[in-house]
Amino acid sequence: MVRLLRDQGLRLPRRPRNGETVWRPPTVAAVIAILRNPAYAGPFVYGKTRRQGQPGSGRSQQRRLPLAEWKVIVHDRYPAYVTWETFARIQAILDDNYAAYAHNQRRGVPRQGAALLQGIVYCGRCGPKMAGQYKGGNQYLCNYLRSQAHAPVCQRLPADPVDQQVVAAFFDALAPAELDLYAQALAQRQQQQAELERAQRYSVQRLEYEADQARRRYEQVDPAYRLVAAELERRWEAALQALQEAQEHYARLRPTPEEAMAMTIPPALREALRTLGHSLPMLWHQDTVSRAPRKALLRCLLEKVVLERRTPDTITTRIVWRGGAVSELEVPCTVGTLRDFTGFAQMEAQGLRLEAPGHADADMAQRLTAQGFRSPQRPRVLASTVRTIRLRPGRLHRYRGPRPRRVPSALTVPQIATAGGGNPPWVYHLIRRGRLVVSRDEVSGLSLFPEGSETLDAFRQLRDGAITELRY
Numbered sequence: 460m461v462r463l464l465r466d467q468g469l470r471l472p473r474r475p476r477n478g479e480t481v482w483r484p485p486t487v488a489a490v491i492a493i494l495r496n497p498a499y500a501g502p503f504v505y506g507k508t509r510r511q512g513q514p515g516s517g518r519s520q521q522r523r524l525p526l527a528e529w530k531v532i533v534h535d536r537y538p539a540y541v542t543w544e545t546f547a548r549i550q551a552i553l554d555d556n557y558a559a560y561a562h563n564q565r566r567g568v569p570r571q572g573a574a575l576l577q578g579i580v581y582c583g584r585c586g587p588k589m590a591g592q593y594k595g596g597n598q599y600l601c602n603y604l605r606s607q608a609h610a611p612v613c614q615r616l617p618a619d620p621v622d623q624q625v626v627a628a629f630f631d632a633l634a635p636a637e638l639d640l641y642a643q644a645l646a647q648r649q650q651q652q653a654e655l656e657r658a659q660r661y662s663v664q665r666l667e668y669e670a671d672q673a674r675r676r677y678e679q680v681d682p683a684y685r686l687v688a689a690e691l692e693r694r695w696e697a698a699l700q701a702l703q704e705a706q707e708h709y710a711r712l713r714p715t716p717e718e719a720m721a722m723t724i725p726p727a728l729r730e731a732l733r734t735l736g737h738s739l740p741m742l743w744h745q746d747t748v749s750r751a752p753r754k755a756l757l758r759c760l761l762e763k764v765v766l767e768r769r770t771p772d773t774i775t776t777r778i779v780w781r782g783g784a785v786s787e788l789e790v791p792c793t794v795g796t797l798r799d800f801t802g803f804a805q806m807e808a809q810g811l812r813l814e815a816p817g818h819a820d821a822d823m824a825q826r827l828t829a830q831g832f833r834s835p836q837r838p839r840v841l842a843s844t845v846r847t848i849r850l851r852p853g854r855l856h857r858y859r860g861p862r863p864r865r866v867p868s869a870l871t872v873p874q875i876a877t878a879g880g881g882n883p884p885w886v887y888h889l890i891r892r893g894r895l896v897v898s899r900d901e902v903s904g905l906s907l908f909p910e911g912s913e914t915l916d917a918f919r920q921l922r923d924g925a926i927t928e929l930r931y
Contacts, residue, residue, distance in 0.1 A: 461485050467655050468708040469662060482665075494553060497532075500546035501539030506530025526550055569754035573597045575622040576764050577754065583767025583775065585613050597622075599766060616766055616774055617792050624790045625757070625764060628778055630740050632760055659709045666705050670698040768792075771799035793836040797847065806832045806840075810848040820845040866900070869907040870914065879918040895921065896930040 464471070470482040471489045483489070497504045506529050510519040526547060534543065541549075570577065574591040580599050582589050587603035597618035604610040673695040680688045743753065765777040776788040797803050806827060813823045820842040827840040834844040865871075876883045889895035890906065897906045908914050908931055920926045 460490050461487050464490075467659060467712060468705065469655075469658055491553070494549055497546060498537050499540045500543045501535050501537050502543065503533040503536040504529055504531065569751045569758070571750050573750065574599065574618045575750070575754055575757060576618070576625060576761075579758060579761060580621075580764045580766060582614055583765045583777065589614070589616075589766065591618065614766070614768055616768055620790050620792050621764075621766060621774060621776055624776060624788050625761070625778060626743070628786060628788065629757055629760060630743075632780070656713065659705075659712070663702070663705050663709055666698065666702040670695070670702045673698040770801050772801055791833070791838075795835060797835060797844070800835070802832065807848050807851070810845055811852065811854070814845075814849050814854055820849070866903060866905070866907055868910050869900075870910050871908075872906055875908050875914070875918055879915050879922060881918075881922055889921070894928050896928075898931070 464485040469485065471485045471493070472480050473483050473489060474480045493499065497507075506524070508521050508523050511522050512519045572591050573593060574580075574597050576599070577591045578588075580589045581587070582601035582603070585601065585604060587601060589599040589601045592598045592600045592615075599614075599616045599618050599621070601613040601615075604613050673691065677688065677691040677695050680691055682688060760781055762779040762781050765779070767775045767777075769775050772791060772794045774790040774792050776790050778786040778788070780786065794800065797807075800806065809830065809832075810823060810827060813826055818826070823845045824840040824842045827845070832840050834841045865874075870878070872886050873883050875881075876886045886895065890897065897908060899905065900907050908918075914931075917926070917929055921929045
């Protein structure tokens with residue numbers, strides 16, 4: 460805002476202690492003082508600060524209180540420039556923006572690292588730029604406090620889910636609908652330009668009035684008072700000089716018709732952008748585009764990305780686009796345990812309700828996935844997650860009927876292992892390795908071998924190494 464006011468040549472009214480109002484160049488402190496002053500919203504306010512003692516020093520420090528803790532607020536006492544709701548929203552924006560983002564604005568050259576946002580990702584808690592780390596998976600690491608004050612690492616976030624969501628938002632920005640939004644943003648910018656032009660015109664009118672007042676004072680002074688006349692003449696010259704500079708600045712900053720036409724998108728360029736929006740997602744995932752060009756493409760539209768892990772399973776991602784627009788996304792991320800899920804209680808309750816009629820774990824996992832739930836480290840619900848939920852209260856699945864211990868004219872795995880001189884785990888290992896191929900019985904669900912001495916002789920040969928494979 461300060462940069463905008465200075466570029467437009469606008470000044471802010473300031474009142475020194477026991478002095479008249481003066482117009483001075485804008486500064487950060489002056490802008491914040493205006494935005495923080497509740498009088499611009501109309502109320503009389505008392506008790507915005509509180510003095511708080513510092514432990515061990517015996518001194519007290521004045522601390523600004525949040526808006527909800529102000530002692531007295533009497534509305535509609537002064538002419539209001541903005542509503543009270545707008546003033547409260549401005550305070551929330553100022554509090555949310557208070558971070559040290561500007562201490563390192565250098566992006567660095569795009570390199571071949573797997574993290575696509577390298578150089579433009581910032582920590583949403585303490586403000587510094589986050590570094591990329593590839594040990595233990597692609598991660599964004601905020602180690603500024605550790606390097607400066609030997610404090611613990613502020614944030615360690617997985618990079619892949621954040622990159623995927625940001626790339627999807629980048630593709631959406633190139634969609635045809637975004638071109639229509641650009642036209643709306645252009646109209647809004649033209650409206651803002653009209654407001655700035657009106658403010659500049661008012662500034663020129665004010666300086667014209669001050670120059671006219673200085674001229675009248677000079678003309679009315681008695682020529683006998685030469686010192687007074689010289690001082691009034693100097694003030695008149697200064698006022699005329701300030702008026703001339705303001706008029707030149709006003710004429711220089713007014714957009715010409717050519718500049719207004721340059722801001723619009725020509726039809727040919729609009730059609731090219733539409734074609735790019737359709738073809739770029741297909742080219743992005745091909746090997747012809749390496750990581751460095753992908754990062755360079757992202758930086759064409761992205762100013763920076765601010766990350767903050769507010770809940771264990773969600774990363775709040777704020778995308779700051781070129782031009783100042785801001786988008787906020789909620790990126791789901793993996794967690795270590797089920798307890799770290801935000802909706803774990805709802806998923807557990809729903810899983811137990813599905814288990815009551817006797818649904819299988821795989822069926823319950825599909826139903827929970829369709830309802831929007833997921834496992835700690837997978838985008839869908841696994842059968843093992845359902846089994847964990849089911850076993851927590853001690854709910855065990857019961858077989859519909861007892862498994863037969865003996866099947867007529869067949870041998871089970873324990874039976875052939877005992878008769879053939881082996882053990883059941885070794886037999887199951889051979890089955891998994893494919894060296895012992897046997898089909899399962901549809902009725903009992905068991906792996907069955909033909910009963911007879913030939914089967915036992917072949918099994919003993921497999922055990923002794925005479926044959927390497929046995930099929931039934």
